Amino acid sequence: MARNEVKLEKMGDFFDVRSSTYDEYMLSHVSDSKFFYKDMAQLIPKSSSINLLDLGCGTGLELEEILKINKSISVTGIDLSSAMLYKLKEKFSEKLYKISLIKKSYFDISYEEQFDVAISVETMHHFEYTEKLVLYKKIIKSLRNKGLYIETDYISNTESEQIKLLKRKQQLVKLKGTNVHFHIDIPFTIDNQLSLLNEAGFKNVYLYKKYRNLYSRKVVFILKNLIFIGGTMGVGKTTVGQYLVEKKLKNAVFLDGDWCWYLNPFIVNEENKVMVRRNICFLLNSFIANSTIENIVFVWVMHQQQIVDDLLKGLNGSFNFYSFSMISSKEALSKRFLIDVKDGVRDLKNLENALDRIDLYKDLNSVKIDVTNLTVEQTAKEIETYINPIDKINTF
Incomplete structure (x- = not known):
């Protein structure tokens, strides 16, 4: 491999390789992660018979707090990584009766008004504007009347930072000559992310809270x-x-x-x-x-x-x-x-x-x-x- 060549890994492959260390990394090296997992769980309605869609569920880090608070919730988790899903099954072996798992890209899933809540944690920052726009519209369709979508993710601090990361990603992918999703970070600014969610059709989009970590700040989008x-x-x-x-x-x-x-x-x-x-x-x-x-x-x-x-x-x-x-x-x-x-x-x-x-x-x-x-x-x-x-x- 040339000295300056960047190794690109397909999304599923990237997380398969890191599944055994993922939880430790997120909890120990991403500052405030323990806080935003708990905060997200608190935002989930406590009503009975809640159906939740977890996009990019991984090992289920966010589910630990959610299932602790809401005993009656039903979860559908989607993820590309077989290894991550295996870890999730191990972790929640006694609760699998309320968890349905799908190994697939959430871009390929379509639901119609089946869920009360949809969540995503640390996953949307890998995709470009048009890709996310299509996905968000699918999420809206998946939610029942008065449904709730909560997103926690990295952000870019400035417009120039976002543009720089996007150009780098496009150059790298162009060299590969494929439309496969690679693990490359292209977080948006807060303003651009809010604009995108509004354009997709969400109502009452709101920045709920900011966190800090090693890379940037995180945000949870929720209305008040x-x-x-x-x-x-x-x-x-x-x-x-x-x-x-x-x-x-x-x-x-x-x-x-x-x-x-x-x-x-x-x-x-x-x-x-x-x-x-x-x-x-x-x-x-x-x-x-x-x-x-x-x-x-x-x-x-x-x-x-x-x-x-x-x-x-x-x-x-x-x-x-x-x-x-x-x-x-x-x-x-x-x-x-x-x-x-x-x-x-x-x-x-x-x-x-x-x-x-x-x-x-x-x-x-x-x-x-x-x-x-x-x-x-x-x-x-x-x-x-x-x-x-x-x-x-x-x-x-």
């Missing part, structure tokens, strides 16, 4: 939830929203719209309305852009659809949006309101206005939750049923 809870004064939306953030939702943040125009004297005019909406959008956009936040709970009166629409127009990025309106009988609302008045939280002169607004919520594009006979815990549980993790990606 933006949850609007509206309701008239005194209906209990603030208490419910705070309970969700403090007790129920993972990596969550809470915002009350009234905090954004806490004025004395409190003056409602056009200037202040514009100001409060600008303030709200600024904070919500900050939360959306923050990689550590998964769930954003925003509460405000929001008695008109136009208010909700105006706020959404001012938001950037991708997210899964949920809109709820808490409604109540006038008798129950009056009782709650008077308790707040007694506690010095509200002014009695606002009760009539609060009662008049109850009927306005029927015209909103929101999920109506009648809290007349519900506790805070029961109301939060009702909201949770709509924002179950399996709904983290909208219908394609």
Whole structure:
């Protein structure tokens, strides 16, 4: 072999040769790997009867954490390497009844709405834009309504780095004169990867978290939830929203719209309305852009659809949006309101206005939750049923 010649190995052959040392290498030499395997497992819905597609499953490193958390999940794993799949079978010998393995290129597999979740770990960085575009469209077709795709992979830090790696790969493959997939790294930048996923047809694509390793950073693509809870004064939306953030939702943040125009004297005019909406959008956009936040709970009166629409127009990025309106009988609302008045939280002169607004919520594009006979815990549980993790990606 010439001194400067690069040895190209076919994808399956590359991993066959390294199957015995693969786990040790990933866990010991790729920094943060232990974290991103655990994080990915936490993102998988905990619901029963979940069907998961693992693209490039290898020895099943990611499955160790997933099967530990979700005992009832069913897995279909696809990989080119016989040796890697053999290691997986050895590792999960007692759980093979819930794992179906296919030795094949995942480019050659076609499924129709069979899976709730699809995942890929450290595998997509070997392929070019057009190849990945075709594959991603197949993944979308493989997912059921409201399915979820999670990808963890290397990235290029700059556009020039991506272009350089791609040109090198194309030159090497050209010398071989074949279309076989070789093991060559050509990671994309974050922006290009997000653009590609959006072009393929995924909805609410989001960069979930960044990690560091010996080569570059890693990313997990997942959307976050933006949850609007509206309701008239005194209906209990603030208490419910705070309970969700403090007790129920993972990596969550809470915002009350009234905090954004806490004025004395409190003056409602056009200037202040514009100001409060600008303030709200600024904070919500900050939360959306923050990689550590998964769930954003925003509460405000929001008695008109136009208010909700105006706020959404001012938001950037991708997210899964949920809109709820808490409604109540006038008798129950009056009782709650008077308790707040007694506690010095509200002014009695606002009760009539609060009662008049109850009927306005029927015209909103929101999920109506009648809290007349519900506790805070029961109301939060009702909201949770709509924002179950399996709904983290909208219908394609």
